[in-house]
Amino acid sequence: MLLAPIVWLLTVVICYFFIAKVWWFPPPISQHGIAYDEQFMRTLVITGVIFFLAQFALGWVIFRFRDDGRRASFYHGNNKLETLWTTATAVLFVGIVLMGTKIWVAVHLSDPDPNAVPIELMAKQFAFSFRYPGPDGKFGHTDLKLVNDAAGNPFGLDDKDPAAKDDIVSASLKVPAGKPIKLIMHSRDVIHNFFVRELRLKQDIVPGMEIPLYFQADTPGTYEIPCSELCGLGHFQMRSTMQVMSEADFEKWKIEQAANK
Amino acid sequence: MHAHHAPQGFIRKYIFSLDHKVIGIQYYFLALFSVLIGMSLSLLMRFHMVNPDVKVHWFATLWPTAAQGGIMTPELYLSLMTMHGTIMVFFVLTTAPQSGFGNYFLPIQIGAEDMAFPVLNMLSFWTTLVALGVMVSAFFVQGGAPLAGWTAYPPLSAVGRLSGPGEGLGQTLWIVSIAIFCGASLMGAINFIATLIDLRCQGMSLWRLPLTCWTWFVTAILGLLGFAVLLAAGVLLILDRTAGTSFFLPAGLLVSDTILNHKGGSPLLWQHLFWFFGHPEVYIAILPGMGVTSQLLSTFSRKPVFGYKAMVYAILGIGFLGFLVWGHHMFMSGMSPYSAMAFSVLTMAIGVPSAIKTFNWIGTLWGGKIHFTTAMMFALGFVSLFVTGGLSGIFLGQPALDLYFHDTYFVVGHFHMIMGVAAIFGMFAGTFYWFPKMFGRMMNETLGKIHFYCTFLGVYAIFTPMHWLGIAGNPRRYSDFTNFDFMGKLLPVHTFMTHAAYFTAAVQILFFINLFWSMKYGKKAPMNPWNSTTLEWTIPSPPPFDNFAGHHPVVNHGAYEYSVPGAPRDFIMQTDPVDVIAEPRH
Amino acid sequence: MPSSITSDIIKPPAPPQGGGFGGGGGPDNWGASRRASMTGLMVLLAATTMAFAAFTSAFVVRRGMSDDWVALPLPHILWANTAVLIVSSILLELARRALKSGRRSGFNRYWTAGTVLGVLFLAGQAYAWMRLSDAGVFVASNPSSSFFYLLTAAHGLHIIGGLAALAYVDVQALRLRLGPSKRTAVDVSAMFWHFVDGLWVYLLVLFLVWG
Numbered sequence A: 001m002l003l004a005p006i007v008w009l010l011t012v013v014i015c016y017f018f019i020a021k022v023w024w025f026p027p028p029i030s031q032h033g034i035a036y037d038e039q040f041m042r043t044l045v046i047t048g049v050i051f052f053l054a055q056f057a058l059g060w061v062i063f064r065f066r067d068d069g070r071r072a073s074f075y076h077g078n079n080k081l082e083t084l085w086t087t088a089t090a091v092l093f094v095g096i097v098l099m100g101t102k103i104w105v106a107v108h109l110s111d112p113d114p115n116a117v118p119i120e121l122m123a124k125q126f127a128f129s130f131r132y133p134g135p136d137g138k139f140g141h142t143d144l145k146l147v148n149d150a151a152g153n154p155f156g157l158d159d160k161d162p163a164a165k166d167d168i169v170s171a172s173l174k175v176p177a178g179k180p181i182k183l184i185m186h187s188r189d190v191i192h193n194f195f196v197r198e199l200r201l202k203q204d205i206v207p208g209m210e211i212p213l214y215f216q217a218d219t220p221g222t223y224e225i226p227c228s229e230l231c232g233l234g235h236f237q238m239r240s241t242m243q244v245m246s247e248a249d250f251e252k253w254k255i256e257q258a259a260n261k
Numbered sequence B: 001m002h003a004h005h006a007p008q009g010f011i012r013k014y015i016f017s018l019d020h021k022v023i024g025i026q027y028y029f030l031a032l033f034s035v036l037i038g039m040s041l042s043l044l045m046r047f048h049m050v051n052p053d054v055k056v057h058w059f060a061t062l063w064p065t066a067a068q069g070g071i072m073t074p075e076l077y078l079s080l081m082t083m084h085g086t087i088m089v090f091f092v093l094t095t096a097p098q099s100g101f102g103n104y105f106l107p108i109q110i111g112a113e114d115m116a117f118p119v120l121n122m123l124s125f126w127t128t129l130v131a132l133g134v135m136v137s138a139f140f141v142q143g144g145a146p147l148a149g150w151t152a153y154p155p156l157s158a159v160g161r162l163s164g165p166g167e168g169l170g171q172t173l174w175i176v177s178i179a180i181f182c183g184a185s186l187m188g189a190i191n192f193i194a195t196l197i198d199l200r201c202q203g204m205s206l207w208r209l210p211l212t213c214w215t216w217f218v219t220a221i222l223g224l225l226g227f228a229v230l231l232a233a234g235v236l237l238i239l240d241r242t243a244g245t246s247f248f249l250p251a252g253l254l255v256s257d258t259i260l261n262h263k264g265g266s267p268l269l270w271q272h273l274f275w276f277f278g279h280p281e282v283y284i285a286i287l288p289g290m291g292v293t294s295q296l297l298s299t300f301s302r303k304p305v306f307g308y309k310a311m312v313y314a315i316l317g318i319g320f321l322g323f324l325v326w327g328h329h330m331f332m333s334g335m336s337p338y339s340a341m342a343f344s345v346l347t348m349a350i351g352v353p354s355a356i357k358t359f360n361w362i363g364t365l366w367g368g369k370i371h372f373t374t375a376m377m378f379a380l381g382f383v384s385l386f387v388t389g390g391l392s393g394i395f396l397g398q399p400a401l402d403l404y405f406h407d408t409y410f411v412v413g414h415f416h417m418i419m420g421v422a423a424i425f426g427m428f429a430g431t432f433y434w435f436p437k438m439f440g441r442m443m444n445e446t447l448g449k450i451h452f453y454c455t456f457l458g459v460y461a462i463f464t465p466m467h468w469l470g471i472a473g474n475p476r477r478y479s480d481f482t483n484f485d486f487m488g489k490l491l492p493v494h495t496f497m498t499h500a501a502y503f504t505a506a507v508q509i510l511f512f513i514n515l516f517w518s519m520k521y522g523k524k525a526p527m528n529p530w531n532s533t534t535l536e537w538t539i540p541s542p543p544p545f546d547n548f549a550g551h552h553p554v555v556n557h558g559a560y561e562y563s564v565p566g567a568p569r570d571f572i573m574q575t576d577p578v579d580v581i582a583e584p585r586h
Numbered sequence C: 001m002p003s004s005i006t007s008d009i010i011k012p013p014a015p016p017q018g019g020g021f022g023g024g025g026g027p028d029n030w031g032a033s034r035r036a037s038m039t040g041l042m043v044l045l046a047a048t049t050m051a052f053a054a055f056t057s058a059f060v061v062r063r064g065m066s067d068d069w070v071a072l073p074l075p076h077i078l079w080a081n082t083a084v085l086i087v088s089s090i091l092l093e094l095a096r097r098a099l100k101s102g103r104r105s106g107f108n109r110y111w112t113a114g115t116v117l118g119v120l121f122l123a124g125q126a127y128a129w130m131r132l133s134d135a136g137v138f139v140a141s142n143p144s145s146s147f148f149y150l151l152t153a154a155h156g157l158h159i160i161g162g163l164a165a166l167a168y169v170d171v172q173a174l175r176l177r178l179g180p181s182k183r184t185a186v187d188v189s190a191m192f193w194h195f196v197d198g199l200w201v202y203l204l205v206l207f208l209v210w211g
Helices: A003-019 A031-064 A081-109 A247-259 B010-015 B020-050 B055-063 B074-093 B094-108 B119-138 B169-198 B209-243 B266-300 B308-321 B339-366 B374-396 B401-403 B408-438 B445-471 B491-521 C029-065 C075-100 C103-134 C143-174 C178-210
Strands: A116-124 A127-132 A168-170 A171-178 A182-188 A192-196 A201-205 A211-217 A219-224 A239-245
Touching: A003 A031, A003 B374, A003 B445, A031 A081, A031 A211, A031 B339, A031 B374, A031 B401, A081 B339, A081 B401, A116 A171, A116 A192, A127 A171, A127 A239, A127 C103, A168 A247, A171 A247, A182 A192, A182 A201, A192 A239, A192 B408, A201 B401, A219 B266, A239 A247, A239 B308, B010 C143, B020 B094, B020 B119, B020 B408, B020 B491, B074 B094, B074 B119, B074 B169, B074 B266, B074 B374, B074 B408, B094 B119, B094 B266, B094 B408, B169 B209, B169 C029, B209 B266, B209 B308, B209 C143, B266 B308, B266 B339, B266 B374, B266 B408, B266 C029, B308 B339, B339 B374, B339 B401, B374 B401, B374 B408, B374 B445, B374 C103, B408 B445, B408 B491, B445 B491, C029 C143, C029 C178, C075 C103, C075 C178, C103 C178, C143 C178
Parallel strands: A116 A182, A171 A239
Antiparallel strands: A116 A127, A127 A168, A182 A211, A192 A201, A219 A239
16 A cells, blocks of 8 residues: 555655665764763664664555455464564663663763863853963852942952952863863853753753763864753843863963953 | 433534534544644744844734834744644644644544543543733733743743843743643643543453554553643753753853842753653654554555564563653753763664564555555655655764764754654644544545645755755754855855745645635535545444444454455455454464 | 341341352452452552551651651550551451351441441541640641641541442441442451551551651
8 A cells, every 4th residue: 555655655755764874973183972871872773773673574464465355364463473573672762772771871860070170151141251270270159249240240250359360261172182180160140051062962950959070072163052941032042152261371361361351 | 321312502502512523523623623723833943043134024013022123033033933833842742743633533443432530531622722812912921922932941031030021921921831732742641641541442451552643542641640740840941041040050140230049940941841841742743643654554555553562562572662762952061971972872772663563564565456545645745855854864873973964954854854844744643544534524635635736846955955965064044144254155045945835835725715615615525535444433423423323332352454465445444343354363 | 036127037048059259269349359459558568568668668767867856646546546557457347257157236236336436536536636735835846746637637638538438338238238349348448447457557656656
């Protein structure tokens, strides 16, 4: 029947777009990203095969068993077959999630690197702000009452705190390539989300929680950061960038920022 | 239950009816009305996404503030999006498959005269209607409808007007509507469960129940347990919004230049409560469609359901596991990474009964004698769509992969395939299958097939590209994509999907024409046009007010005895005498 | 003993022959209705349990994660209210027993008394709220008070629903309209009331131990 070739055609077209990677991930810029893409591929191949076979089988039965006068076979089921494909599915599904566990553990459950460069992120409606501890290596005191976006103080840095005076505030994220980063994330109003496609990482930023995100970016470049949790009418404009630069350039940048204070 | 007299008078017969059949039709039309609203909202959304700067004159007429100058503001977009999701999930997917078809056919399929509590049944419909009224009223109040999504995460949904227009009265009305809906849902659950457990006719043992009844039963249990939790969550949210409590609101909030004096609450608490309801909710949306699909695949291949018992266990398994996986909506939320791993394994586990059902559907078709009625086409379409939509869940169920895919169009594609299409196809299938029984007339097969093919291709065209957008990293809930370089390159995909949406929406006119025209002018339907085996096909089309006209059916056979060797015809009605053929062992 | 309208012995009538729909073997009309009503009650109780389970989990989470929880001094009237509620349940049970052995007037007395005590409980809860607000403790004062008001209000709504059922049965009984077909209404309302009673004890313990 007509539905069979339609199902087959749809299947082939869909598979093509995946195989040809017509719209795809941007290249990864970290080891995590590479591992991510491998797990994605594993999952894609397995689900792709199942997709192809299932749709093909559906089309096949539609075609082969259309009413052509003969009588239908009569069976209620087949326990052996049932057990076989249930077990196979269970093994496959659970297997694939176990294989991805390493990646999850690496991001969220591994020992934090004590040498990670600490950077604070403050998310608000509708912008990301980043803070660096400055030459003294300490993050200064902040107070919500001192927040003044218009005057360039989204963190509410307390002038009276010497540790705060040298903190560097930036509208975009600048990181040195090849070095572990600890992004300490806060929100001061609603839930936001930090996402960098090339890192293959995202994390909700929840008010009332301090959430650290550890990563390491290896490839220099500028990468867009779209907010990825609905935060209000400006959600679609909440954008920043992550600039990955050589360590030397990063140090130069920090010195420049300190000098401009 | 006392036998009741035929209702007299227009009001008693059609408005405040106690008859489960009328109530089922009322629910069906409520869902039909709601889906028109929901679909219109989605078309507006898709238009805006690819034409964010185009002036549309009548936008300004409809929304003088929110679409000044004829351009949709982002807040208007988000409120249309919020209402689209809410109306579709609650007033379409939770009503038609369960309260629509279930109300009509559960009592008949088990051989009962009506639901256990007809007055409660009537109340449940009118309460649902009131809930819909309150929901729609949110469009018309100051500030308009809420913009926090159908998931209403605090703090965005909890701090009132400070976080956006529509977050004032609009959000409150939304919560009130949902709370009323929870009450209506509970009333329905009481009826479905009591009816199925206690009103089955003689011989209708559990293992002889049609799979549709099993799905309505498990769906009712899911609704019973899930909606109660949603109600509790809604109460807490209203208190945070209006009474100054801090269930979900932490300290340190600065919204619209205002420092809020809440403290100690947790936004994650809302997410846990919401998704504890929210996940069973999506199984509520899909299970009845699975039941209908099983029923139709069997009927129209003239074969028993392959592995009936396994199908029942799969339904029970999906229902049970459905309560254990809610955390997979929260992998990126900041909750414990260990919880994420636990939820992930359980999520993969729930893929197993779903896979069993798919294999068994194909097994049902294998070796069959397939009649391609429109009802059957939609059932076949359901299987294809369920496979496509279900498989993308394998990606999302892994927190490792969700690190990229959360809140992208990959998720939007996944849930639309399953809910926005497969479940809808289940409703279409049910409509074409049961229309003759409900209205005593046949629907037009030609119009039905054209509608089917166009819709089938249309929905694939709309929702498959969303997966590729997700791979490219396109976030969801964005009102326009012009602020990001990488999204600009994806606009042609959005344009394609938008045009596919226009086409698919337009094609639905064929369905409406078919539905309403056939009610009056369709060919008269016989008692059993499909030679189907279940009890509804033993009574006239349409049925008398008390279904079995005072007769008490006695069931001697299982629900899917097709093509039994040695039987005089290729189907044995459930009420056929015992000795039509020796009953095969399961 | 001469029969009178208030103390005649009621013999349950013979079940009707044939007729009616049953489930899985019972041919009598009422059997299905009574069974269905019991099932319906269980379903309702399951939903109520889930709602309060959700509140409890919110309670536990909120209590555990904040440092601003101040234990709420429970108004003393709550103890009296609890006693009143428990006694009302006992009275309803005595009423049911009286009805089973046909003592109509006994039933009327006990059931009315139980209903009145239920109203008294509600009044006592309102008084407890008054004491709290007099002491300056309102719903947003502290998370503990938020939960107290929330849980007592939610419980109170269920009490009101239960009272409606109890009152309905009471009116039917006092009007001598409580025939055998309404026996299910008696049992269902009483069981609902016992559940709401038990729920209150649970909430009290929750507050005593965790509050």
